[in-house]
Amino acid sequence: MKSLNFLSHNWRLLLAALTAAGIVHIYTTLAIVHYGEVAGYTLLAAQSPANQIKYLPEVTPQNQSLPFLMPDTRYAVCRFDASNRTVHIRAELPAPGWSLSMHAPNGDNFLFVAGTIDRTTKINIVVNRNNPKFEAKTIAELPEEKKSPVITIKRKHGIAIFKAPINALAFRRIADEQLNLFDCYEKRRRR
Amino acid sequence: MAMNLKVPTILMVIRRRIKMTFGLLSKIGIFLLISIGGGMASSWYAVEMGMPFNIERQGPWTRWTGAGQSDADPYSRTHFSNRAQILFNANLTIRFEATVDDRNRRLHSSCDYLIEGRNINSPWWTIAVFDNRGRLIPNAAQRYSFNSETVAYSPDGSFAIRLARETRPYNWLPTTQAGRIIVVFEAQKNLSGANILAQKKLNLPTIKRISCR
Numbered sequence: 001m002k003s004l005n006f007l008s009h010n011w012r013l014l015l016a017a018l019t020a021a022g023i024v025h026i027y028t029t030l031a032i033v034h035y036g037e038v039a040g041y042t043l044l045a046a047q048s049p050a051n052q053i054k055y056l057p058e059v060t061p062q063n064q065s066l067p068f069l070m071p072d073t074r075y076a077v078c079r080f081d082a083s084n085r086t087v088h089i090r091a092e093l094p095a096p097g098w099s100l101s102m103h104a105p106n107g108d109n110f111l112f113v114a115g116t117i118d119r120t121t122k123i124n125i126v127v128n129r130n131n132p133k134f135e136a137k138t139i140a141e142l143p144e145e146k147k148s149p150v151i152t153i154k155r156k157h158g159i160a161i162f163k164a165p166i167n168a169l170a171f172r173r174i175a176d177e178q179l180n181l182f183d184c185y186e187k188r189r190r191r
Numbered sequence: 192m193a194m195n196l197k198v199p200t201i202l203m204v205i206r207r208r209i210k211m212t213f214g215l216l217s218k219i220g221i222f223l224l225i226s227i228g229g230g231m232a233s234s235w236y237a238v239e240m241g242m243p244f245n246i247e248r249q250g251p252w253t254r255w256t257g258a259g260q261s262d263a264d265p266y267s268r269t270h271f272s273n274r275a276q277i278l279f280n281a282n283l284t285i286r287f288e289a290t291v292d293d294r295n296r297r298l299h300s301s302c303d304y305l306i307e308g309r310n311i312n313s314p315w316w317t318i319a320v321f322d323n324r325g326r327l328i329p330n331a332a333q334r335y336s337f338n339s340e341t342v343a344y345s346p347d348g349s350f351a352i353r354l355a356r357e358t359r360p361y362n363w364l365p366t367t368q369a370g371r372i373i374v375v376f377e378a379q380k381n382l383s384g385a386n387i388l389a390q391k392k393l394n395l396p397t398i399k400r401i402s403c404r
Contacts, residue, residue, distance in 0.1 A: 017225035024230025033265040039275035067325025068276050071335035096314030109259035109280040114379050167340035
């Protein structure tokens with residue numbers, strides 16, 4: 001009863017306090033939000049040379065590069081930097097569980113391709129330094145020798161992560177072989 | 192006589208002024224408590240626990256729907272940048288975390304749990320257990336996760352994973368003495384054929400507490 005009495009006498013004060021709380025809430029949230037390079041990206045980028053493949057060690061308690069990395073997956077990482085040269089990224093995803101993803105320094109995962117049951121997905125990504133526009137050609141438009149879709153992405157920096165699931169010990173060799181098909185290189189290199 | 196009248200009047204004025212000052216100070220105190228305390232606490236809560244518009248809850252499982260996306264809200268961005276985690280786009284992958292069991296009790300390594308699932312409508316999924324800071328829990332058996340290919344199924348197609356300190360038969364994930372634990376469930380969306388148009392809610396496993404020490 002006393003508090004109800006207080007509320008009825010001081011409703012203007014409470015209204016002002018709630019409005020101020022809303023302003024403080026927005027200010028605090030915007031002050032701590034991080035739009036720059038996120039810690040996860042920084043940690044991975046520090047371990048990987050530019051435009052080369054880095055195979056992360058098997059995820060164990062002793063060898064865990066980042067928190068919450070799933071332990072039944074092998075990871076290969078490429079830190080791509082197309083400031084000077086065009087970078088090519090290639091991968092083959094033979095089955096569900098396999099994936100290729102591309103991440104911007106601010107943590108955005110702007111491309112994700114997952115393996116399917118139906119067929120092996122072949123990916124050929126070009127990070128073009130001269131043509132920073134998004135362009136995805138359909139399979140029908142491509143010549144016969146390039147039946148996998150070619151994607152030109154608009155970002156010049158980032159990390160590509162290739163995930164290979166370890167479904168059983170017997171499949172570990174297959175996972176490693178498939179990981180070796182993941183490629184990341186600058187255009188000047190002869191293939 | 193006049194002197195006698197004046198003294199109580201002065202005392203009353205002083206008393207009234209002290210009362211007014213206290214009243215004003217208490218109002219300022221209440222204002223600051225609600226505005227600063229309430230504003231900061233609500234911001235912390237929104238970043239740590241999520242808001243109805245940026246998280247999806249299914250039983251004990253929680254999923255941040257804006258994770259890894261370029262148009263993610265500030266709460267999701269802050270939540271994940273604090274964790275040093277690499278995120279996969281929540282529109283294309285499914286990632287749930289559980290910090291509580293089916294009856295909303297905090298998961299802890301001093302208890303045994305049973306994770307039961309059936310007909311998970313995903314081409315590939317994985318379940319792993321981490322400590323409170325996202326680190327794998329060291330154990331002599333070197334068991335950290337099960338996925339749709341490695342888990343042992345019952346004849347009816349269901350599966351049961353035991354989270355326990357001590358050895359358990361079949362699908363056992365050791366929790367040793369990790370303290371508070373987090374169970375992570377990742378699944379690939381079924382993106383082939385007509386499935387992409389008819390995305391159904393995922394059949395998530397249940398988490399039941401069996402016993403505690």
